[in-house]
Amino acid sequence: MVIRGTDLIRAMEAWAPPSLAVEKDRIGLQVGDPRQKVRGVLCTLDVTEGVVEEAVQSGANWIIAHHAVIFNPVQTLRTDQPKGRLYAKLIKHDINVFVAHTNLDTAVDGVNDVLCEKLGIHNTRVMMPITEDQLKKLVVFIPRSHHEQVLQAISEAGAGWIGNYSHCTFNLEGIGTFMPREGTNPYIGKQGALERVEEVRLETVVPQRLQQQVVQAMLDAHPYEEPAYDIYPLELEGIPHGLGRVGELPREMTLKELAEKMKEAYRIPRLRMVGDPAARVKKAAVLGGSGGRYYPTAKKMGADVYITGDVDFHIAQDAMADGICLLDPGHHVEHLVLERVADKMREKLKDVPVVVSRTDTNPFQFI
Template sequence: MPIKGKQLIQVLEAFAPPSLAVEKDRIGLQVGNPDSEVTGVLVTLDVNEDVVEEAIRQKANWIIAHHAVIFQPLKALRSDQPAGRLFHKLLKHDMNVYIAHTNLDAAAGGVNDVMAEKLGLGAVDVLIGYREDKLKKLVVFVPESHHEAVLDAICEAGAGWIGNYSHCSFQVEGTGTFMPREGTNPYIGQRGTLEWVNERRIETVVPESKLAQVLAAMLDAHPYEEVAYDVYPLELQGKKQGYGRIGELPATLTLRDFAVQVKQAYGVEGLRVVGDLDHKVKRVALVGGSGSRHIEDAKRAGADVYITGDVDFHTAQDALAMGLSIIDPGHHVEHHVVPRVCDVLKRGLGEQVPIMASTVNTNPFRFL
């Protein structure tokens, strides 16, 4: 059965929910039709003409990008100018372009987590928190024959986590009653007859960001035509969400040695460093992309060194004065999230459509 754009978007948004995006960020479907069939997906950091040509060659009609293809309001669409030429090509070839930006930065396993993983950081936490993933209590009533299947389905979808413990639930045995009426197709019982069934009441916690996918998994695994369940708000504090990460190196290094490690981990030709190269660093803050405005957040979090791109001259001076070292590997290191997004889509869509990582280098900077 063909996969539609809506299914592709659903898989991606389960990983990087739009609710994680900062206010007024340009995310979502910017070009195309969500009902169009997906013949292939190309994942990239940026969308330019070379990327579109690559998608055409690979017979991919969906492009998933991190940076918006429409960021500033368009004043004209002239095919004799760069921006107009790009959109003319996208529309001519029925291309669809979906953007996951700050929601992908903040997502668990997204841009900033990938950057932290590549450096081997431990005890990682959110650097700039601006949202709380509220907790819900899910209660569902399941016949004895299916309680394990339903529990496994909802927990695999994201329910039942307390700290590093998964599949956390509380269950009570009881008796459920129901009478199938005209027009029903009951899994158990006969129309017009009151049924008494041995059932389990399963209670578990669900982060609000995963509630939709947990409910979908529950309904899919449950044998009943009509599922009895409740969702309650909880006063418990949810997980802090936001972009940037703060963590610790396995061992203390000099700024010089750590800068070399960053260069190798991110595969960059060069980087800029602010601070005493013999200074010892252990606690590391990072923000993928352009994070100059967060040097004070990094300092307050106790960072010895802050990794981000696009650091300007005066910000570098301010960081030096406050005793915070900076490593600037460039904005383009965010491209390391591309394989992660490909993996997410492959898991969610299976092998029905080809999922490809772009091979076009969209970094405008070169080192000589």
């Protein structure tokens, strides 16, 4: 089976849809042709000349990046200058670049969830909601022989989540009737004869953004030529999606203990700390990237410590005066999500080689 760029894009957008990105973010396919065959994928935080050379040497013709390769409007394409040289190299080697930025920050199992996971932060909630995913109720009638098959298929497609519980369904047995008419090809029964079948009515919840893929998974797993199903809107609070997470550390610890734990978990030699090293911290807020200006939101949500990158001098002073601790591991720790990106793409793209870039794009060194 030939895997094309459209398949890669569909897989990424099912996980981190464009609707989760902040307004005017530069995301999606930035360089290349979506119809081009995917021979190999390189996952990276940034697209630099070194990363492009790595893609060329590894045989990867698709790059999945977190940061945009084209952010500001391009005024010229001079190949004697760094940006022009970079774009020329991408085009010369037919390398396509797909970008998932704030939509990957926001997505479930994306940047912020990975950063929390590395520190054992649990019971998390969204720090700054961007959008709310409305819930739908899916009801489908399944012959008993295929009930488990359909249940697993829709659950794996994203249906049935309530809080941190998956595969949440309600199932009721009954008798279904139907009469196949001329031109049909029934899985059960014969044309012109009323059929009675032992069926299961399965009910579950589906986030609106996943409705299409869940329904498709149901149709693919269902044995009937024309499955009977209904979708209802629900007047329930939707699922919030947004930047940052606030949750509980595995145990109360000192700020210095957390800083040491973070250096190991995030694989960094140093970090910047604001606050009393002996301060006790239990509730933590995390926002990958450059989030210093949002510390008041973290404080308002009860965080003892706020973990983010690129904190400037005056924000650090203000946070200290406001009584919230800060830990700045740098912007580059977002690279920790790349292994998760690679794992998901390996699962979706099957036999296509997918690797994480070994090129260090962090411009800072510690001496």
